[in-house]
Amino acid sequence: MSAAVLLRPVILTFGLLSLWQAVVWISGAPPYILPGPLAVGEVLIAKPALLLRHGAVTAAEIVMGLTLGALFGAISALTLSASRPARRWMMPVLVISQALPVFALAPMLTLWLGYGMASKVAMATLIIYFPVTSAFYDGLRRTEPGWLDLARTMGAGRFAVLRYVRLPAALPAFGSGLRVAAAVAPIGAVVGEWVGSSAGLGYLMLNANARMQVSTMFAALVVLAAFSLILFFVIDRGVKRLVRWQPDA
Amino acid sequence: MTLQAPGIRIDGASLRFGPLAVFDQLDLTVEGGRWTCLLGPSGVGKTSLLRLVAGLPAEGASVAGSVRADDGGGLQDRIAYMAQRDLLMPWASVLDNVLIGPRLRGALKGAARKTYRARAMELLDRVGLADRANAMPSELSGGMRQRTALARTLLEDRPIVLMDEPFSALDALSRYRLQDLAVELLGGRTVLLITHDPLEALRVADRVEVLFGTPARLAQPAITPTGPAPRATDGAEIVRLHQALLNRLAGGQAHPIPGREAAE
Amino acid sequence: MIVRLFTLTVLMAAFIMGAAPRGAMAQEKLTLLLDWFINPDHAPLIVAQEGGYFARHGLDVEMLEPADPNDPPKLVAAGKADLAVSYQPQLHIQVAADLPLARIATLVATPLNSLVVLEDGPIREIADLKGKTIGYSVGGFETALLGAMLAQADLTIDDVTLVNVNFSLSPSLISGQVDAVIGAFRNFELNQMDIVGEPGRAFYPEEHGVPAYDELIVVARNDRMDDPRFKAFLRAVEEATTFVINHPEESWQMFIGRDAELDDELNRRAWADTLPRLALRPAALDRGRYQRFGAFMKASGLVDVTPPIDGYARDIEP
Numbered sequence: 001m002s003a004a005v006l007l008r009p010v011i012l013t014f015g016l017l018s019l020w021q022a023v024v025w026i027s028g029a030p031p032y033i034l035p036g037p038l039a040v041g042e043v044l045i046a047k048p049a050l051l052l053r054h055g056a057v058t059a060a061e062i063v064m065g066l067t068l069g070a071l072f073g074a075i076s077a078l079t080l081s082a083s084r085p086a087r088r089w090m091m092p093v094l095v096i097s098q099a100l101p102v103f104a105l106a107p108m109l110t111l112w113l114g115y116g117m118a119s120k121v122a123m124a125t126l127i128i129y130f131p132v133t134s135a136f137y138d139g140l141r142r143t144e145p146g147w148l149d150l151a152r153t154m155g156a157g158r159f160a161v162l163r164y165v166r167l168p169a170a171l172p173a174f175g176s177g178l179r180v181a182a183a184v185a186p187i188g189a190v191v192g193e194w195v196g197s198s199a200g201l202g203y204l205m206l207n208a209n210a211r212m213q214v215s216t217m218f219a220a221l222v223v224l225a226a227f228s229l230i231l232f233f234v235i236d237r238g239v240k241r242l243v244r245w246q247p248d249a
Numbered sequence: 250m251t252l253q254a255p256g257i258r259i260d261g262a263s264l265r266f267g268p269l270a271v272f273d274q275l276d277l278t279v280e281g282g283r284w285t286c287l288l289g290p291s292g293v294g295k296t297s298l299l300r301l302v303a304g305l306p307a308e309g310a311s312v313a314g315s316v317r318a319d320d321g322g323g324l325q326d327r328i329a330y331m332a333q334r335d336l337l338m339p340w341a342s343v344l345d346n347v348l349i350g351p352r353l354r355g356a357l358k359g360a361a362r363k364t365y366r367a368r369a370m371e372l373l374d375r376v377g378l379a380d381r382a383n384a385m386p387s388e389l390s391g392g393m394r395q396r397t398a399l400a401r402t403l404l405e406d407r408p409i410v411l412m413d414e415p416f417s418a419l420d421a422l423s424r425y426r427l428q429d430l431a432v433e434l435l436g437g438r439t440v441l442l443i444t445h446d447p448l449e450a451l452r453v454a455d456r457v458e459v460l461f462g463t464p465a466r467l468a469q470p471a472i473t474p475t476g477p478a479p480r481a482t483d484g485a486e487i488v489r490l491h492q493a494l495l496n497r498l499a500g501g502q503a504h505p506i507p508g509r510e511a512a513e
Numbered sequence: 514m515i516v517r518l519f520t521l522t523v524l525m526a527a528f529i530m531g532a533a534p535r536g537a538m539a540q541e542k543l544t545l546l547l548d549w550f551i552n553p554d555h556a557p558l559i560v561a562q563e564g565g566y567f568a569r570h571g572l573d574v575e576m577l578e579p580a581d582p583n584d585p586p587k588l589v590a591a592g593k594a595d596l597a598v599s600y601q602p603q604l605h606i607q608v609a610a611d612l613p614l615a616r617i618a619t620l621v622a623t624p625l626n627s628l629v630v631l632e633d634g635p636i637r638e639i640a641d642l643k644g645k646t647i648g649y650s651v652g653g654f655e656t657a658l659l660g661a662m663l664a665q666a667d668l669t670i671d672d673v674t675l676v677n678v679n680f681s682l683s684p685s686l687i688s689g690q691v692d693a694v695i696g697a698f699r700n701f702e703l704n705q706m707d708i709v710g711e712p713g714r715a716f717y718p719e720e721h722g723v724p725a726y727d728e729l730i731v732v733a734r735n736d737r738m739d740d741p742r743f744k745a746f747l748r749a750v751e752e753a754t755t756f757v758i759n760h761p762e763e764s765w766q767m768f769i770g771r772d773a774e775l776d777d778e779l780n781r782r783a784w785a786d787t788l789p790r791l792a793l794r795p796a797a798l799d800r801g802r803y804q805r806f807g808a809f810m811k812a813s814g815l816v817d818v819t820p821p822i823d824g825y826a827r828d829i830e831p
């Protein structure tokens with residue numbers, strides 16, 4: 001059983017790498033447009049310190065953005081669930097926050113918050129705010145009516161119902177929102193870096209591209225992809241533990 | 250219970266969904282301290298009526314009439330409710346599920362907490378689940394889950410107990426056992442139980458009402474089996490009443506009960 | 514930004530689907546990728562098209578505007594387009610990375626890149642940049658330029674902080690996010706800042722230790738140097754350049770005639786500043802200039818090799 005579990009990611013990785021190489025061969029793309037996995041692998045081996053240094057910056061931006069976005073999202077969802085006036089005022093804002101492409105906001109955020117990590121964290125936070133809020137609010141709204149009936153006959157007040165029934169019941173939905181957020185937060189951070197930065201994987205990609213070091217650019221991309229995967233796994237595991245009682249999580 | 254549990258009086262109850270009247274000007278008396286069963290075909294309005302008594306909202310319906318306790322007090326805070334589904338919360342253990350009432354009311358604090366826990370364990374013992382106090386609901390069988398729900402209902406210690414087909418999702422043997430357990434543990438309280446199983450009604454109830462028609466009305470007179478509950482199902486009276494009930498459910502009219510001359 | 518990745522994806526899709534077929538027509542088709550959106554730097558090209566010079570020389574030139582200046586040379590090198598407008602410094606880097614490109618014409622014969630600070634800011638000379646933040650757009654060789662300019666004031670790159678502001682040069686300078694910017698074009702950013710009331714002051718690299726170079730050039734694949742369309746192209750561009758120099762006002766009308774959106778204050782001012790810098794002899798090559806700049810790039814550590822000039826800069830026989 002454990003051999004199979006280990007084997008699967010190995011086979012997947014090998015498969016993806018082969019697919020990559022196949023695309024390079026079939027399309028005949030030159031290395032300055034699409035380098036093959038071997039060229040990129042060389043860079044990964046030759047420049048680990050560079051990739052790690054910039055990788056750490058982007059990783060920090062992503063994690064902070066994820067934390068802040070999850071926090072704001074949870075608070076917003078609870079507020080929406082508890083208050084009808086809040087719903088009337090906040091729903092349009094929420095929808096707008098999702099409709100606005102993050103890329104349009106990026107230059108403004110960079111001008112306000114500077115070229116340091118703050119603007120990238122803000123970008124990541126913004127991009128996940130709606131998915132998290134929406135998922136959690138949905139979960140809070142859709143509580144099993146039977147439980148609500150039971151609570152009502154037991155004379156429970158609104159806050160008690162929220163705390164002991166709605167909230168635990170909505171945790172699986174919150175978990176779903178977090179999973180989406182984990183997948184999407186890296187985009188916010190990298191786009192923020194593309195707009196203006198002095199460190200990070202997005203910054204590295206821009207510079208490498210300008211210097212025709214396309215293999216380095218792809219190496220940075222690979223590092224970003226690897227980090228995103230790890231992040232997703234960690235969040236996924238965390239969510240599963242949080243909703244241990246869910247039969248099929 | 251030292252005090253007589255109050256009965257319920259339903260006067261002129263009406264429930265309409267737009268032009269459709271589920272029931273109209275319905276009167277029902279549920280005797281205090283006794284067990285009343287409500288039978289009827291699916292969709293006739295039994296659950297709606299129970300929800301009316303429980304004070305639960307009827308979404309999209311207009312409601313009229315009065316539902317009162319017959320001792321003058323209100324019904325609020327004197328009702329315990331048990332549904333067809335066990336309504337156990339999957340994130341809490343069996344013990345925590347039993348304690349959900351006090352927890353929701355903020356009563357699980359300080360010294361009261363220990364008292365409640367002890368009482369909960371005692372009730373779990375009475376329903377035979379003392380050794381599963383820390384199990385999660387997903388680990389239990391259907392019968393065990395309803396027993397947990399029964400313990401939860403008992404912890405509420407309310408004089409009036411409303412039950413909506415609580416045993417119908419169980420297999421026949423579990424149902425039988427749970428009927429016995431419920432009768433044993435709910436003795437002395439005012440119970441209104443909805444069921445679709447005439448035999449179950451005859452086993453446990455002091456009085457069996459049948460709801461039929463659109464708008465729904467009660468078949469008269471109500472059927473009152475004799476002898477203490479839980480009754481054996483092979484007695485002559487039970488067999489006869491069983492048939493009478495089936496006829497009422499099928500025909501939808503009140504049929505005279507063979508062997509009884511005087512009306513109730 | 515995202516357009517880059519998108520362009521890259523489209524490129525790869527184009528590869529997989531194969532090169533577009535070209536039919537024989539009376540006018541020879543030619544794809545020319547500009548380096549940026551149309552602006553006065555492209556005056557000879559626009560006039561060549563609007564004034565019918567391309568047509569007279571039997572060419573049907575399709576001009577495309579990318580959003581990322583890095584892509585056009587790659588597309589030409591990969592054979593997906595015929596010509597691209599690019600920059601001499603980038604050419605050195607690209608050739609060192611084995612892109613099979615060669616310069617066949619010069620459009621702007623002076624550097625345009627400048628180090629810009631706020632006119633009434635604290636920076637009065639290069640030495641004042643010590644400890645300051647300098648924003649740059651994605652050029653790839655800003656470290657070389659800055660290194661040489663700072664060296665004149667006995668400073669090194671480590672004495673300043675570099676921040677990639679992408680193409681937001683003027684806003685970042687005006688908002689005070691950075692103390693200076695490099696990569697600003699003297700005919701553009703300076704006018705832009707003047708128009709919004711925050712004038713800037715420029716330090717010109719070629720006056721501060723950087724060898725002079727051609728800012729805007731036209732490149733093609735180095736194995737297509739005998740393509741007769743290129744000769745026709747050069748003739749047309751030379752004639753158009755002559756017209757622009759002789760008839761600046763009429764040329765401006767042709768420029769804005771192409772697209773009314775081009776008629777704004779910035780373009781008007783930039784036009785006036787650009788004309789004196791146009792290469793009067795577009796096809797002519799100053800080999801010494803390319804040699805010197807190549808050596809400069811190598812000394813700055815931006816390229817490893819300086820290949821022979823003929824491989825990447827040509828004066829095509831008429």
